[in-house]
Amino acid sequence: xxxxxxxxxxxxxxxxxxxxxxxxxxxxxxxxxxxxxxxxxxxxxxxxxxxxxxxxxxxxx
Amino acid sequence: xxxxxxxxxxxxxxxxxxxxxxxxxxxxxxxxxxxxxxxxxxxxxxxxxxxxxxxxxxxxxxxxxxxxxxxxxxxxxxxxxxxxxxxxxxxxxxxxxxxxxxxxxxxxxxxxxxxxxxxxxxxxxxxxxxxxxxxxxxxxxxxxxxxxxxxxxxxxxxxxxxxxxxxxxxxxxxxxxxxxxx
Numbered sequence: 001x002x003x004x005x006x007x008x009x010x011x012x013x014x015x016x017x018x019x020x021x022x023x024x025x026x027x028x029x030x031x032x033x034x035x036x037x038x039x040x041x042x043x044x045x046x047x048x049x050x051x052x053x054x055x056x057x058x059x060x061x
Numbered sequence: 062x063x064x065x066x067x068x069x070x071x072x073x074x075x076x077x078x079x080x081x082x083x084x085x086x087x088x089x090x091x092x093x094x095x096x097x098x099x100x101x102x103x104x105x106x107x108x109x110x111x112x113x114x115x116x117x118x119x120x121x122x123x124x125x126x127x128x129x130x131x132x133x134x135x136x137x138x139x140x141x142x143x144x145x146x147x148x149x150x151x152x153x154x155x156x157x158x159x160x161x162x163x164x165x166x167x168x169x170x171x172x173x174x175x176x177x178x179x180x181x182x183x184x185x186x187x188x189x190x191x192x193x194x195x196x197x198x199x200x201x202x203x204x205x206x207x208x209x210x211x212x213x214x215x216x217x218x219x220x221x222x223x224x225x226x227x228x229x230x231x232x233x234x235x236x237x238x239x240x241x242x243x
Contacts, residue, residue, distance in 0.1 A: 038162065040160055041160045041162055042160065042162075042173075044162060049159055052183055053182050053183065054159055054173075054180075054182065055173075055180075055182060
């Protein structure tokens with residue numbers, strides 16, 4: 001089994017992590033109210049999906 | 062290997078899974094829409110759509126068959142009495158899955174699954190939406206309007222000349238064709 005021989009320094013650890021970054025998901029603006037949403041999802045604020053009202057706003061929340 | 066195995070086991074044993082799907086199908090029939098995860102909704106769709114198809118023929122046999130799946134009396138009564146007439150002649154596709162986002166806690170994809178014929182807000186707003194899109198397409202077809210404007214701005218004398226030319230050509234054409242026919 002792998003067994004570390006030496007302790008890795010903070011520099012090595014941090015250098016390894018330079019490429020670790022969070023990816024921003026692609027968002028779309030709701031055509032009705034302009035709220036940013038994920039694609040293929042009902043708008044979280046106005047309850048519309050593809051220009052169609054799916055539910056009253058209180059029900060979707 | 063997993064090749065060709067289409068069913069999502071949902072991390073449950075067979076009995077647990079069948080009980081889950083029966084409960085969810087009952088809830089969907091009684092409430093017409095339920096909020097759940099996308100994975101469960103897709104399995105539920107495969108479970109409930111054959112039952113709704115079965116409910117189109119109201120016989121004792123089909124009622125017993127559906128009862129053996131749902132295991133409760135109330136949803137069977139609702140399915141045959143309320144849902145099946147409203148579904149009517151729809152050839153499958155009785156449910157709609159609309160994704161809503163992710164759940165806090167485990168970040169799982171959430172959705173609403175509903176019976177298509179029971180969401181009147183969606184069907185009524187659908188017509189308004191189609192007219193809107195048509196309006197936007199007319200915006201792309203603005204070239205026709207601009208050409209019409211060009212014709213209007215063009216001097217009237219040229220248009221009349223064109224009309225005269227076309228009529229003269231048509232007359233000549235007819236005169237040429239008539240002797241050949243004779």
